[in-house]
Amino acid sequence: MSCRRIQAEVLESAPAAADTFRLRLRAPDVAREARPGQFVMLGPIDHGALDPFLPRPFSIHRAGPDGDLELLYALVGRVTRDMARLAPGRRVGLLGPQGTGFSAAGTGELWLVAGGLGVAPLVFLAEREAPRRKVRLFYGVRSADRAVPLLRLQEAGVAIDLATDDGSAGSPGTVAQRIEAAGPPPAGAVIAACGPWKMLRAIHSLAARWDTPLELSLETRMACGMGACLGCAIQLAVGRRRVCLDGPVFDGREVFG
Amino acid sequence: MKSEPDLSVRLGRLALRNPVLTASGTFGFGEEYAPVMEVERLGGICTKGLSLQPRSGNPGPRLAETPAGMLNAIGLQNPGLERFARDILPRVRALGPAIVVNIFGSTVEEYETLAARLDALPGIAALEVNISCPNVSCGGMAFGADPAVAAEVSRRVRAATRLPVLVKLSPNVTDIVAVARAVAATGVDGLTLINTLKGTTIDPLTGRFRLGNRFGGLSGPAIRPVAVRMVAEVRQALDIPIVGAGGIVTWEDALEFIWAGANAVQVGSATFREPGAAVGVVEGLARFCRDRGVARLQDLAGRAAPADDISGMENEGPA
Numbered sequence: 001m002s003c004r005r006i007q008a009e010v011l012e013s014a015p016a017a018a019d020t021f022r023l024r025l026r027a028p029d030v031a032r033e034a035r036p037g038q039f040v041m042l043g044p045i046d047h048g049a050l051d052p053f054l055p056r057p058f059s060i061h062r063a064g065p066d067g068d069l070e071l072l073y074a075l076v077g078r079v080t081r082d083m084a085r086l087a088p089g090r091r092v093g094l095l096g097p098q099g100t101g102f103s104a105a106g107t108g109e110l111w112l113v114a115g116g117l118g119v120a121p122l123v124f125l126a127e128r129e130a131p132r133r134k135v136r137l138f139y140g141v142r143s144a145d146r147a148v149p150l151l152r153l154q155e156a157g158v159a160i161d162l163a164t165d166d167g168s169a170g171s172p173g174t175v176a177q178r179i180e181a182a183g184p185p186p187a188g189a190v191i192a193a194c195g196p197w198k199m200l201r202a203i204h205s206l207a208a209r210w211d212t213p214l215e216l217s218l219e220t221r222m223a224c225g226m227g228a229c230l231g232c233a234i235q236l237a238v239g240r241r242r243v244c245l246d247g248p249v250f251d252g253r254e255v256f257g
Numbered sequence: 258m259k260s261e262p263d264l265s266v267r268l269g270r271l272a273l274r275n276p277v278l279t280a281s282g283t284f285g286f287g288e289e290y291a292p293v294m295e296v297e298r299l300g301g302i303c304t305k306g307l308s309l310q311p312r313s314g315n316p317g318p319r320l321a322e323t324p325a326g327m328l329n330a331i332g333l334q335n336p337g338l339e340r341f342a343r344d345i346l347p348r349v350r351a352l353g354p355a356i357v358v359n360i361f362g363s364t365v366e367e368y369e370t371l372a373a374r375l376d377a378l379p380g381i382a383a384l385e386v387n388i389s390c391p392n393v394s395c396g397g398m399a400f401g402a403d404p405a406v407a408a409e410v411s412r413r414v415r416a417a418t419r420l421p422v423l424v425k426l427s428p429n430v431t432d433i434v435a436v437a438r439a440v441a442a443t444g445v446d447g448l449t450l451i452n453t454l455k456g457t458t459i460d461p462l463t464g465r466f467r468l469g470n471r472f473g474g475l476s477g478p479a480i481r482p483v484a485v486r487m488v489a490e491v492r493q494a495l496d497i498p499i500v501g502a503g504g505i506v507t508w509e510d511a512l513e514f515i516w517a518g519a520n521a522v523q524v525g526s527a528t529f530r531e532p533g534a535a536v537g538v539v540e541g542l543a544r545f546c547r548d549r550g551v552a553r554l555q556d557l558a559g560r561a562a563p564a565d566d567i568s569g570m571e572n573e574g575p576a
Contacts, residue, residue: 005293005532044530050325050478050506054529093531095293221320223327223529226293228285230305230334231320240313240334 002033003226008094011068013086018145019075020117021084028067030096034060036104036125037192037217037249040096041225042071045082047093052079057222059121059194059248060097069094072120072148098225100249102215104129108188111212112137113179113203115195119148121217122194130156137161138182140175140199144168176202184210192249193217204256214252218243262546263553264539266300266520268498269446271383271421273355273521275300276554277511277539280502280525281359281385281425282306282331283476286341287349294532297353298539303449303523304341304349306359306387309367309374311337321458321467326477326504327526328456330470333361333390338371342378350380357423360414361387365400369413376418386414386445389427389452390474398455401427404439411443423500425449428480428487437491447498449523450491451484476526478504485517492518492559506534508541518559 008025016022030040043055056079062070073080086092102125104110110129112122119139126135130153140163141147147169150160162170163178171178176199183206185191193203194217207214220243223231227245234243237257241247264275278301284290287302296302314334321328336345341358350356358381362368368386375381388401388410400410411424424440426433428451437448453474458467484503492499501519505511506527514522524535531537546554 003292052322053326053477053526054320054322095532221318223320223329223526224283224289226285226289226532228289228305229283229320229329229529230314230331231329232317233314233319233331233334234317 003096003098004029005093005095006030007091008069010086010088010090010092012088013084016072017148020146020148021073021075021080022061023071023073023083023086025069025071025092025094026067027069027094030094031063031067031069034063034069034097035101036060036128037101037121038097038099039225039248040069040071040094040098041222042083043079043093045079045086045092054223055093055095055225057219057225057244059217060124061120062124062127072117072123074117095225099244100247102192102217102249104190104192104215105213106188106190107133108190109134109136109186111179111185111189111191113175113191113193113195113199114139115175115199116141116146118193118195118199118217120194122192123150123153125192126153126158127156130158135159138163138175138179140164140178140195142166174202175199176206179203180206185212190215201256204252207252215249216252216255217249218247218255262543262551264543264546266555268423268500268520269421271355271423271446273300275539275542276515276521277535277542278303278357278500278521278523279528279535280523281387282329283525283528286345287352287354287356290528290532291352295536298536299354300521300539301355301357301382302349302352303357303359303385305335306333306361306390307335307338307341307371308333308361309338309371311335311340316469318467318469321473323456323458323475323477324479326475326479328458328468328473328475329453330468330473332470338374342374346378346380355382356380357383357385359385359387359425361390365410365413368410369417372414372417376420381420383421383423383446384414384418385423385425385449386410387425387452389425389429398427398429401436402430404435407436408439408443411440411445415443415445421446423447423449425452427452428483429455433487434490434494437495441495441497447500447520448491449500449502450488450519451480451503454480454483476504478506478510480504481510481513485513488514488519489517489561505538506530508538508545511538511542512545512557515554515558516561520555520558
């Protein structure tokens with residue numbers, strides 16, 4: 001068990017795309033242990049304020065050997081607005097790394113499917129896996145301005161297929177349509193996906209048809225992030241599971257049967 | 258050099274080395290948080306509500322944040338007595354703090370059977386009887402709302418075990434003192450005040466309830482004034498050990514409960530925010546006693562003084 005409680009120093013908070021921000025923290029102990037697909041609980045941001053009360057789960061977007069930890073998030077509420085305003089040098093509560101990561105077993109092709117902010121943990125996975133296998137990223141966003149630039153991934157040799165709902169960049173349509181057109185993946189390939197439930201279900205159907213192993217990263221509200229409160233437990237095909245410790249990455253068949 | 262203050266407390270037959278416990282439902286069975294905080298420094302651990310049979314709990318979402326607090330509707334999900342006894346208890350009894358097993362049933366007989374079965378297991382310091390969960394349709398709060406029914410559960414559990422018994426009361430009642438008095442008369446070792454307040458929240462833009470169960474239990478600092486009031490009212494009426502709970506985040510919050518009449522406290526939702534919150538309360542209480550020359554923390558219990566007319570201008574406590 002490598003989960004830790006620390007106060008992480010803010011290094012940088014910067015916009016990454018429309019309504020999307022990147023938060024870079026100095027958190028060597030957490031970054032060193034982190035595996036792709038794991039998450040952290042962030043908070044409190046302001047130790048003196050009792051509102052907002054709970055920390056929030058964020059998947060790890062990047063964990064460098066330099067001890068830096070990056071989170072990618074959308075502006076959706078009070079906490080994320082506070083995060084976007086964080087000045088360098090501030091300290092925020094951090095708990096992690098927590099949860100199962102992607103196993104991304106084998107050395108065959110790795111196909112990643114990201115819906116919107118679901119790209120956050122997949123970038124981490126892509127960066128770790130790109131040196132040793134062929135990695136493709138299928139990335140769906142509503143419009144071009146919401147796509148996070150992924151230059152580092154491209155430099156690492158990851159092929160990126162962008163799909164936009166409004167056709168403003170890449171191929172028009174959903175990311176599920178995009179990967180369906182590209183498939184089936186070669187023998188030995190595995191798929192890892194993160195995004196909205198509807199997208200995950202569509203990818204599961206494709207993976208089942210192609211007989212390709214699939215891992216899904218899920219998201220729910222959490223309070224403890226430690227497996228204690230059972231607040232994040234959701235009903236999967238195999239039964240009720242805690243997203244925080246039993247997941248957040250599950251086998252596709254565990255989720256949809 | 259000042260000597261170390263005495264934080265120990267006796268709640269009836271339950272002796273604790275310090276008065277800080279984790280509240281049931283917020284700390285799993287005690288081992289979940291071990292990687293990130295010093296569990297061994299707690300006075301006690303109230304474990305996740307346990308029933309005779311396993312329960313899968315409520316559909317999600319089970320959590321919703323609210324101003325200075327949160328709503329939960331977990332629905333008492335738990336692995337049931339058998340797995341607790343076989344797999345969990347042997348591990349958690351080695352942690353150090355007193356293990357207080359929180360129990361609930363959907364019939365009085367279930368409470369009774371559970372109490373009797375737990376009585377035979379080594380390593381349990383006390384039972385905490387939950388007659389106050391707002392999140393289940395049968396059992397839970399239904400037993401805590403009526404003084405006569407609450408007393409009946411209390412009496413049957415008390416008779417079924419030699420273990421010390423605390424009874425956790427619901428704040429969702431008209432007269433907390435009436436329930437407390439009826440339960441206290443059954444000879445239990447103490448009362449835990451309070452469980453969560455029943456509440457709900459609706460997304461204003463979609464018109465949807467935020468909890469799958471519609472209603473849930475409100476906890477966190479938002480409920481603290483209600484909890485402190487109930488502790489004070491019960492303390493005024495009864496001479497029985499009280500464990501205060503409801504929105505404690507800091508040692509000052511805990512001290513507020515102690516002045517009001519609590520002999521011990523539970524830290525609940527605050528642990529989600531800061532895993533070390535309960536240990537911080539232990540440290541803060543010890544520091545307070547040292548700084549103020551308080552030899553025994555228990556000497557402060559129930560000693561809150563009335564405000565006087567000029568309290569708004571002065572900054573003095575009753576100590």
